[in-house]
Amino acid sequence: MSDTPDNAPKHCPGTASEQAGKAASCQGCPNQKLCASGAGKNPDPAIGEIGEKLSSVKHKILVLSGKGGVGKSTFSAQLARALASDGTKEVALLDVDICGPSIPRIMGLDGEQESSVHQSGNGWSPVYVEDNLAIMSIGFLLSSPDDAVIWRGPKKNGMIKQFLRDVDWGELDYLIVDTPPGTSDEHLSIVQYLSSTHVDGAVIITTPQEVSLQDVRKEIRFCQKVKLPIIGVVENMSSFVCPKCKNTSQIFPPTSGGAEKMCADLNLPLLGKLPLDPRIAQSCDEGRPFLREVPDSPAAEVYHTIVQSIRTYCSNRQTEPSTT
Amino acid sequence: VDVNLAYLLAHANWNGNLALVKHVVLVLSGKGGVGKSTITTELALAFKHAGKKVGILDVDLCGPSIPRMLCVGRPDVHQCDSGWVPVYTDAQKSLALMSIGFLMEDPDEAVIWRGPKKSAMIAQLVSDVAWGELDVLLVDTPPGTSDEHLAVLENLRKHRVDGAVLVTTPQAVSTGDVRREITFCKKTGVRILGIVENMSGFVCPHCTECTNIFSKGGGEELAKLTGSVFLGSVPLDPLLSASVEEGRDFAESFPNSATFSSISSISQVLLKSLEND
Numbered sequence: 001m002s003d004t005p006d007n008a009p010k011h012c013p014g015t016a017s018e019q020a021g022k023a024a025s026c027q028g029c030p031n032q033k034l035c036a037s038g039a040g041k042n043p044d045p046a047i048g049e050i051g052e053k054l055s056s057v058k059h060k061i062l063v064l065s066g067k068g069g070v071g072k073s074t075f076s077a078q079l080a081r082a083l084a085s086d087g088t089k090e091v092a093l094l095d096v097d098i099c100g101p102s103i104p105r106i107m108g109l110d111g112e113q114e115s116s117v118h119q120s121g122n123g124w125s126p127v128y129v130e131d132n133l134a135i136m137s138i139g140f141l142l143s144s145p146d147d148a149v150i151w152r153g154p155k156k157n158g159m160i161k162q163f164l165r166d167v168d169w170g171e172l173d174y175l176i177v178d179t180p181p182g183t184s185d186e187h188l189s190i191v192q193y194l195s196s197t198h199v200d201g202a203v204i205i206t207t208p209q210e211v212s213l214q215d216v217r218k219e220i221r222f223c224q225k226v227k228l229p230i231i232g233v234v235e236n237m238s239s240f241v242c243p244k245c246k247n248t249s250q251i252f253p254p255t256s257g258g259a260e261k262m263c264a265d266l267n268l269p270l271l272g273k274l275p276l277d278p279r280i281a282q283s284c285d286e287g288r289p290f291l292r293e294v295p296d297s298p299a300a301e302v303y304h305t306i307v308q309s310i311r312t313y314c315s316n317r318q319t320e321p322s323t324t
Numbered sequence: 325v326d327v328n329l330a331y332l333l334a335h336a337n338w339n340g341n342l343a344l345v346k347h348v349v350l351v352l353s354g355k356g357g358v359g360k361s362t363i364t365t366e367l368a369l370a371f372k373h374a375g376k377k378v379g380i381l382d383v384d385l386c387g388p389s390i391p392r393m394l395c396v397g398r399p400d401v402h403q404c405d406s407g408w409v410p411v412y413t414d415a416q417k418s419l420a421l422m423s424i425g426f427l428m429e430d431p432d433e434a435v436i437w438r439g440p441k442k443s444a445m446i447a448q449l450v451s452d453v454a455w456g457e458l459d460v461l462l463v464d465t466p467p468g469t470s471d472e473h474l475a476v477l478e479n480l481r482k483h484r485v486d487g488a489v490l491v492t493t494p495q496a497v498s499t500g501d502v503r504r505e506i507t508f509c510k511k512t513g514v515r516i517l518g519i520v521e522n523m524s525g526f527v528c529p530h531c532t533e534c535t536n537i538f539s540k541g542g543g544e545e546l547a548k549l550t551g552s553v554f555l556g557s558v559p560l561d562p563l564l565s566a567s568v569e570e571g572r573d574f575a576e577s578f579p580n581s582a583t584f585s586s587i588s589s590i591s592q593v594l595l596k597s598l599e600n601d
Contacts, residue, residue, distance in 0.1 A: 068356010099468035148507035153439025182386035215387035218434035245531035
């Protein structure tokens, strides 16, 4: 995988590519000679450092979706909360959505800006919502809710590298990484930077419509290309039960068979189908824990089943002889 | 002299492709999945029904949705002297579409590109499509404030950009990201034509009770807070989701629905603001 420096010329082929130093756009670049010599092909030393830093993290789970707004952050937050409800487990949630960080709000840390992330001898200290639940997001580094992070790829990659290498996570049972939509810089970077560590796998989130599934299939293709195991697929916003008449409506109709058919076609486990519940969106907006506040709702039940499958998946992987 | 001539020719070609495009409107949102592509599609159809010639440029490289929403499948894109010929959705050629989706061989193939490659592709998409004469060109963008957005602006600037329509859903989680998009517009000097609130309340088809699944009023509040025009809200309507899923024209299927009347009024306000400019 290639990497493009911050100050690269416009069509830089990437320092690790075959074309490095040889492409037309390399003419006049101060690093042309260096690239042409093949020095750029050496892996980023940060990858090793990250491997070392995260060796104290037992399980790493990525939450992905090709499509935006399907509930990646909502799911990541509920997953983190549910895993941390076991007081003996140390859990962390890392938000690598650089342009649209939602995790601070969903976790009720909306006011935490700048000052809340402290620098210590071991690096940045994350923000704790519970004793055993640590959060890190670029949202904590912005000075106001209006601040836009208008960054191109290389700068976003640098930030992700810092999050992985320079945050003092400590000993962790689970690190959950919430990602932005798509299959681009952030995704390549996170996979690349985690390449020297053991990643348990990815949970893929989708909604039932084909418009969403067509993007999610691309994300699955991405996982296969970068050899990232898929823990399973979660269908979010599956159906809606009217609070007044209790009838079910398909607001986002599964015209092509929904996640169920996609999973059958691609031979992937479907972890569960989460209903649309206005209380989920509301609790996210207000930063309150949905699973704790409405524990007997149908959505909470499905959440618990999904979280249990993920726990089982991770512990099975743990007992396997190291496969990475 | 030869170099200058080549430059002039290239430049002429450039202006050629967008020279007859009267208005360029970006559809933006910091947040994904709020309905940028749905709103783009419905606005384009509404403009078309108002007798306008419309184009859509879909620059969401990682997740192009418009081809499906307009039911054009995966046509071959032809070339002419001045570039790629857009795909027309009707015989009268009143709605033209160009999407990265057309240029891919396998629809499930992921475009795993880093920023610089995406920027180069967008530069080409913006400059090399032979749009011909258009009243409005709508540019549908991916979520965020990054490479794609900067590339679209850099390349369209040479021509003109009338402004941006921002799409949000009512929840704070979404309006929070759209606030950042507003800052992006201010920093890059893009005029905000208005804010649309999508998925704004669901009327149960069984008992007509309205439930605000994703809260309510966030879009209007955001407009007030940032001093922007509020264009209107579009309800969460399963008929609309089904319609874009199957690539049908919502205006033709449900002309009397409340959803269509709100889309129609948004399109009229927008068209008026473009034409009075």
